[in-house]
Amino acid sequence: MASLVFQQAICKLQSAGPSCSLSCHYDSGSVLVKPFPTANNVHFGFSSTNSLSTMQKRSGVIQASTSQMSVVDTVFSPSDNIAGDKPKKNEAALILIRHGESMWNEKNLFTGCVDVPLTKKGVEEAIEAGKRISNIPVDKIYTSSLIRAQMTAMLAMTQHRRRKVPIITHNESEQLKLWSEVYSEETKKQSIPVVTAWQLNERMYGELQGLDKQETANRYGQEKVHEWRRSYDIPPPNGESLEMCAERAVAYFKENIEPQIQSGKNILIAAHGNSLRSIIMYLDALTSQEVISLELSTGIPLLYIFKEGKFLRRGSPVGPTEAGVYAYSRRLAAYRQKLDDMLQ
Template sequence: MAKLFLVRHGQSQWNLENRFTGWKDVDITELGEEEAQRAGQSLKDEQIDRAFTSKLVRAQHTLNIILDECGNTDIPVIMNEALNERSYGDLEGLNKAETAQNFGAEQVHIWRRSFDIAPPGGESLKDTYDRVIPYFESNIKPQLEQHKNVLIVAHGNSLRALIMYLEHLSPEEILKREIATGEPLTYVFDEQMNAVKLGRLTTHTSNEVIT
């Protein structure tokens, strides 16, 4: 069986400032570095054969810290913009609270939490899904089929798209799913590539079969 580890990057500077980030290349904070170190410690006893990340520095920086903590700095690392965060278009750089005041809280909620409605100049979660999943199927899934353990360090919405795919979630279900920064999620695949979601990597781990 192969394992897939998913980690959202550590807290970024714009996470801290409550700004829409999207494709803007913003690095992680000191807290983000600490979150990445803890993620690396929790993965230290796991074999990791390949790592994938986005073209954005906050994900790459997080991955580098994780691999340093794991002692896996010599494994192949593949970077691709298909794993980038959802683009927020014209909203990128804007404070979320101020944006709600300017455009109305209901409109901003629709942009943030609808599945197929994009903000001005940006992507919907469906758009993000439509670039993440083909990349996963063509580049990452074959590694898992060869029984290689894979680590993906990416972003809240690119990982949300992948989780939707792995767990067969509806648009309504995935929009309710929150992904914490720097906390690894683990999936195990059987020979038929059915996913089993493991609980958080702690001393008390529960299994949840995804059908």
């Protein structure tokens, strides 16, 4: 059933194309992710005790083009030098998306590393996430090895105005790598590589996986289940703690993803609540107490800009015509303008 929903969603999107015709006011008051209980009133996707720059309070309106034509290799990445610009230090975008609602989210079951697909609502959340990032460049995609994260990335990219096709790479063996080789240079220009990594999986919930959350609380006690779910270093029976999840997720990010961002590549990561919390903990230098209070909503993209050697948190883009995030980066604004020019 989930496969049918996924296929129907793809067909519907391909016939409709990305929605770029409505003007949208930048709303810095949208509560997209639950904030820290002790934090100041901070929005933009998630909260921490770190304050945001005053630039994040700017608002604006931009009317985007309504054309549906494809833009392939005529639009450069912001990491490329734009005509007339002087060479600058590398700047890049990092987008984080927690997968849309899964079938076990809907059933209120502990999921962890069990590989379950998205619900219809989850498909819709992934599509909405794609609309929010439709003007932000993506050069490479990383997902976990779980289908709900991969579906989210694929569905999101159907909404991107660049119209590139995400292609999952297979490096498990030389045979698989050879069989999945693309030999057309033109096709390569119209594609985005997708790398799957188990290190980005949700934390493994051990003996809780597949159990109803409320029934588990009734059986073991609300306090004990809360400790398993929300403590930093206490794992559930035969499972992983958030600390253990962070060790693998952050190590993978630092070794495989961060160097590409530093070189100017724009990266999208579609993963899970705990693996993404771990990466955010690293990016924002959160403490173990701060990170356990961090909540991420399903299907809400979070944007970082890597600039001058630092990751700058920019919250969540509101929509395809929203102006706010582009005020923080001249390169992103130039990329979007080039998209607009090509689609007029």
